[in-house]
Amino acid sequence: MARDKAKPCELDQEKYDADDNVKIICLGDSAVGKSKLMERFLMDGFQPQQLSTYALTLYKHTATVDGKTVLVDFWDTAGQERFQSMHASYYHKAHACIMVFDVQRKITYRNLSTWYAELREFRPEIPCIVVANKIDDMKMTQKSFNFARKFSLPLYFVSAADGTNVVKLFSDAIRLAVSYKQNSRDFMDEVLQELENIDLKREEEEEEEMLDKEQPGRQQSPSPS
Numbered sequence: 001m002a003r004d005k006a007k008p009c010e011l012d013q014e015k016y017d018a019d020d021n022v023k024i025i026c027l028g029d030s031a032v033g034k035s036k037l038m039e040r041f042l043m044d045g046f047q048p049q050q051l052s053t054y055a056l057t058l059y060k061h062t063a064t065v066d067g068k069t070v071l072v073d074f075w076d077t078a079g080q081e082r083f084q085s086m087h088a089s090y091y092h093k094a095h096a097c098i099m100v101f102d103v104q105r106k107i108t109y110r111n112l113s114t115w116y117a118e119l120r121e122f123r124p125e126i127p128c129i130v131v132a133n134k135i136d137d138m139k140m141t142q143k144s145f146n147f148a149r150k151f152s153l154p155l156y157f158v159s160a161a162d163g164t165n166v167v168k169l170f171s172d173a174i175r176l177a178v179s180y181k182q183n184s185r186d187f188m189d190e191v192l193q194e195l196e197n198i199d200l201k202r203e204e205e206e207e208e209e210m211l212d213k214e215q216p217g218r219q220q221s222p223s224p225s
């Protein structure tokens, strides 16, 4: 009981102490196993029911990279065509991408090029890992998939069902996201950061002004002499 009560505080403290926060997005056709992979990594579980993600799910996770606390936002969306329109905000400020296909369904592999083109349209530089999921059903881990080689992307053979390589996949994705965030010279990132700084400064100035109006004497308060 006491442990449960302590939990929110521990989490808040971790957030407070976090050195960094990163956003990792997941892409791929419907039913390739995007949500199940996240479920496996975050909950260490797998429920084989067929529930398609509706719109967007955001998972918050705390990780440690090189002794530093990192807050990770995992973004999971449905792979269906009908949600294509939300993608601009989905990609916004992402630091890494996990792009999944299903080794049992060729079409999901073929569609990788469409997903990849869209990713690069919005995020030209972020690290991207290609994931061949459901290897538990097919013993084909030796097969080489040209798509990853063609774009020099890392390729992981995983199974959300039995957990093969799932922790490695997500740990590496977090590491890549952190390293991208720290070293990125991406032009758009710099512009966005600049705009954020300007906004923050403006907000601070407005707050100052408001305080001055509320407490007219504040500025003239006598200094201890």
Ligand SMILES: Nc1nc2c(ncn2[C@@H]2O[C@H](COP(=O)(O)OP(=O)(O)OP(=O)(O)O)[C@@H](O)[C@H]2O)c(=O)[nH]1
Pocket (backbone or CB within 6 Å): 028, 029, 030, 031, 032, 033, 034, 035, 036, 037, 047, 048, 049, 050, 051, 052, 053, 054, 077, 078, 079, 080, 133, 134, 135, 136, 137, 158, 159, 160, 161, 162
């Ligand atoms: N055998 C096997 N089945 C899996 C694996 N991963 C997912 N599945 C099954 O594939 C189906 C789809 O998985 P989801 O994780 O919902 O797929 P998704 O990519 O999130 O799909 P959308 O939300 O529609 O985009 C489910 O029935 C899962 O049980 C796996 O590694 N092996």
Ligand SMILES: [Mg+2]
Pocket (backbone or CB within 6 Å): 034, 035, 036, 051, 052, 053, 076, 077, 078, 079
């Ligand atoms: Mg899903």
